[in-house]
Amino acid sequence: MSLFNPTPDLHTTANLSAPLAERMRPRNLEEYVGQVHLLAPGKPLRVQIERDDPASMIFWGPPGVGKTTLAKIIANATHASFIEFSAVLSGIKEIKQVMVDAEKAAKFGSRTILFIDEIHRFNKAQQDAFLPYVEHGTIRLIGATTENPSFEIIGALLSRCRVYTLQALGDEALLTLLRRALTDAERGLGKMQISAEDEVLLTLASYSSGDARNALNALEVAAKLAEARAEKVITKDLAVEALQQRVLLYDKKGEEHYNLISALHKSVRNSDADAALYWLGRMLKAGEDPMYVARRVVRIAVEDIGLASPEALNLTLSARDAMDFLGSPEGDLALAQAVVYLALAPKSNALYTAYGEVLGDIEATRAEPVPLHLRNAPTGLMKSIGYGKGYRYAHDEEGKVADMDCLPDSLRGRKYYQPTAEGREKILAQRMEEIRRIREGKRS
DSSP states (O other), X not given: OOSOBOOOOTTSXXXXXXXXXXXXXXXXXXXXXXXXXXXXXXXXXXXXXXXXXXXXXXXXXXXXXXXXXXXXXXXXXXXXXXXXEETTTOOHHHHHHHHHHHHHHHHTTOOEEEXXXXXXXSXXXXXXXXXXXXXXXXXXXXXXXXXXXXXXXXXXXXXXXXXXEOOOOOXXXXXHHXXXXXXXXXXXXXGGTOBOOHHHHHHHHHHXXXXXXXXXXXXXXHHHHHHHTTOSBOOHHHHHHHHHHHHHHHTTTSHHHHHHHHHHHHHHHTTOHHHHHHHHHHHHHTTOOHHHHHHHHHHHIIIXXXXXXXXXXXXXXXXHHHHHXXXXXXXXXXXXXXXXXXXXXXXXXXXXXXHHHHHHHHHHSOOOOOOGGGSOOOSHHHHHTTTTTTOOOGGGXXXXXXXXXXXXXXXXXXXXXXXXXXXXHXXXXXXXHHHHHHHHHHHO
């Protein structure tokens, strides 16, 4: 049997046994909701689709924002053969067979779009298998990932693809989808003749955290509850009841999961030890993965405490190890200890801010070569062309500080780290001022 599927016909009658989110999948760009920054007239992805640009691409974004739908719309618009793979289920053998079939099809003028869902789950060897076919245009690869492509996709493949970042859908976009599903008699819930006020639909939308799949399936649960009770209107109480039924299954991925960790983080940041302990207890009592909490606590140490109290990082890493060693509930106290310490510790986001500015400069400026005086010169040739020339060994300098610039020329004099007067950073600020005076003294 051929691995090739025909171009997906998105206008066929929906399978009414499929979940509502699948039945209501947009069939063209006019039905597609959201991602205006990519799909509005004149925007990059819209232009690529309209010009039938064959370049491969990666869609990066959270679940339920339309990555798979976009791939199917592109295949439908370009009349290409569409092959859909899941990186969870497919291996290197299937990939190579598809490549062979695609190469044969290309000789007869047939175009192939290969859609890989969760492409970040493919290992390096599996991703390498795509390279020659993407390079030669035998296939047009569209990958979907919820993970940062910079870390999960090999550089050679990434350089051959355009990366488009899809955003979580806003409440208004979700409201549009929910209204459409409620009234669509062909694919949606229209035949049930059930209505709902916008306020109720917004309740469902806000719960979904930008995930259209969650929002639509929550609506379907609410509609079935109303139908079972011979009611024609989805009330807010009914919507809340439907959400409660889903929370039991999906709470660790749902809005409340993010609300609780946000409350914990912000309580620590505001030095409220009592509130931080409460939110920690709420998360652990609800069955949250304690190692997830431990990872977030470590993150708080480096984001909000930083060098004002550098021992905070060691304490949180120890708490993580204690939780891993003891398990819950015994290890819960280790996390509680870390959370209280973080809440009471002096706060500084100076390092967090400094690193953000560094990343901004890296993005905004060209990648300048390393200055010659900072380069290693292990060979005679390197020395002859200036590698290492002008380097001054700090240990031989008075004050252990050399009058030597270490940033690229375009960033000379740039200051990133601005320590606060909190905790240990007060000492670091004094040391930085001392270094500045030593360097200026030598220059003068």
